[in-house]
Amino acid sequence: MRQVSIIGIGQTKVDEHWDKSFRDLGVDAVLAAIQDAGSPPVEALYLGNMLAGQLTGQEHTAALVADYAGYRGIEALRVEAACAAGSSAFRVGYMAVASGLIDVAVVVGVEKMTDMLGNEVTAALASAADADYEVMHGVSFVALNALLMRRYMYEHQVERAAFANFAINAHRNAMNNPNAMFHAPLTEAAFGKARMIADPVSLLDSAPICDGAAAAVICPTARAREFSAHPVHVRASAVATDSLALHDRKDLLFLQAGRLSAQKAYAQAGAGPEDMDLFELHDAFTIMSALSLEAAGFAPRGQGVRLAQEGEIFLGGRIPISTMGGLKGRGHPVGATGMYQIVELAQQLRGEAGKNQVDCRLGMAQNIGGSGGTIITHIFESAD
């Protein structure tokens, strides 16, 4: 099996892109990544997307974006695992290059959510949950996270305020990311009086609905220096699953798929959580940040929230998270998010994170589908 490296990255700003269609966003990110890689001969495109069928009436998006990017004819497939679609496409691209079947591939995550009304988007997002046994009772994703957060607060005896730093950190880091959706700092006071959506999940616990696309070009590590002065090596790629429905889980407050995929990734990389210099986690809701930190081994059960309270998740802390704004500050265009995480991690490992630069050699990204039904972990290493 061949080793694989990232040789180019590209992204659009995360925003409400009223003047851009789904394909426009995908093409912009793809071409930016290919240009960043010095225009290598791209043989395949793997596209992560969750909702284009439901929200824009367009399936078959991989061939479409390949064509409009100027690559008509190449292999192109779409991969989906709810909100983990972005990193699931990266997983497939990784397998394609690792196998020797493809030399240069571009992986792109794309989502266009703002063409529809909010309630339609909420309904579409719920299709990541179990349609027959969760959604048919009327539950939304915010509601599912509210159940988790309420239970976490009860089991571990913490107040809502304990989660504030997850949102504050994300917004602070987004300030220096020109591609982030939000450039407004958050205070603890603002977090405290934020409008409730599904108690105890407030507006400021939640990532926004938005549009965006992010892409990476990958090739065999042996050839990476041909195309890039600062390749980023894939040290681990792992997918694990769990029941879609919360009520089917053995332990409501433990992301079993996060633990499984992190363990597989650590084994592949020959490293552990103590070796990670930063962690791009899936902070769609503040409760997910706490649970992710615990599942990935950065904190014991019930202690994930402490890392936020103690500032260990900040840029200078023990394990910086959401370093370019995360889902909360940069935005969460669902099927694109996994690729934003990977692209931002590459920015960090290339030393191109500007004011948010973390001193790093190894970093991990973890992308969550649904309420944890699919969790995908990648570990990357700087070549410098």
Place this chain on the structure above:
Amino acid sequence: MRQVSIIGIGQTKVDEHWDKSFRDLGVDAVLAAIQDAGSPPVEALYLGNMLAGQLTGQEHTAALVADYAGYRGIEALRVEAACAAGSSAFRVGYMAVASGLIDVAVVVGVEKMTDMLGNEVTAALASAADADYEVMHGVSFVALNALLMRRYMYEHQVERAAFANFAINAHRNAMNNPNAMFHAPLTEAAFGKARMIADPVSLLDSAPICDGAAAAVICPTARAREFSAHPVHVRASAVATDSLALHDRKDLLFLQAGRLSAQKAYAQAGAGPEDMDLFELHDAFTIMSALSLEAAGFAPRGQGVRLAQEGEIFLGGRIPISTMGGLKGRGHPVGATGMYQIVELAQQLRGEAGKNQVDCRLGMAQNIGGSGGTIITHIFESAD
């Protein structure tokens, strides 16, 4: 890169399954394939599906089916390329095993279309075409195929009746396939007076809307005999794309992606169309059969329809197609179809096709997404 073989196959009957949900169908096919393979240790599941999000409100289907099949925790991803979703999942499974990352994977194609009204299904199917530039003008998939068929008839000076044998052959072969939807023979007279849907495409030119799931278990060829007495070897796997929109094609009547993916597949297999003992093609509409035969090199331009007229596509002919009924006779549960083609080809290569058995060593399957925007070709060889 490792060679890959099929060690188990399974399928549900193609039908209107009013008593089965999407997950039920997927689980039935997955478990049948795993049982057929002697219950090897499955590490990953790749699921091909096109429309579950739009038709059943359920994305995130790979983790769901893995869980309900009893494999909670394993890697699971969904792959989509419109009606080529089934074989696109097989392509990903092939890459996973070829790379050495996964030893035993199950690939399943699933579609549940009969829970909705016909016009809703028609609208959902149109999402395989270009939503912004084709569908917004009101075109359906039948209409797109009608444009192609009308032009083919004009350019190549053939009558509608010339296409009859594509449907007659499919229905005749379906008679002996217990998993086929239709078990009624077709006559030329019936074809001639069939109800028009979009002139010149009649009801009997068109594959039906239906439900079904088909699955295959794959592993490295080196280990295939551990699990199966009659493995089927993957000799080629190739994906190619074209513009989604018909009006963007250089040549309306030539499936460029079919040609490209067939050429790649022939090169991988070290074989040509003359070496193929049968060809499971994508006869969603009779015109697609003619175009596929031409693109894959079985007939010159404009002559694909002659192979039908001359009976060369029948079981005893030069290149048998739709040997278990094809999309027209067995049925076309869109995201599952590519896996039905592969499973049926495996039945043939294992010598298990009953009354429809073709004397064969090498066979090809070609799965079409949209009106040719994605075309995926696989070549398989009998191990016997």
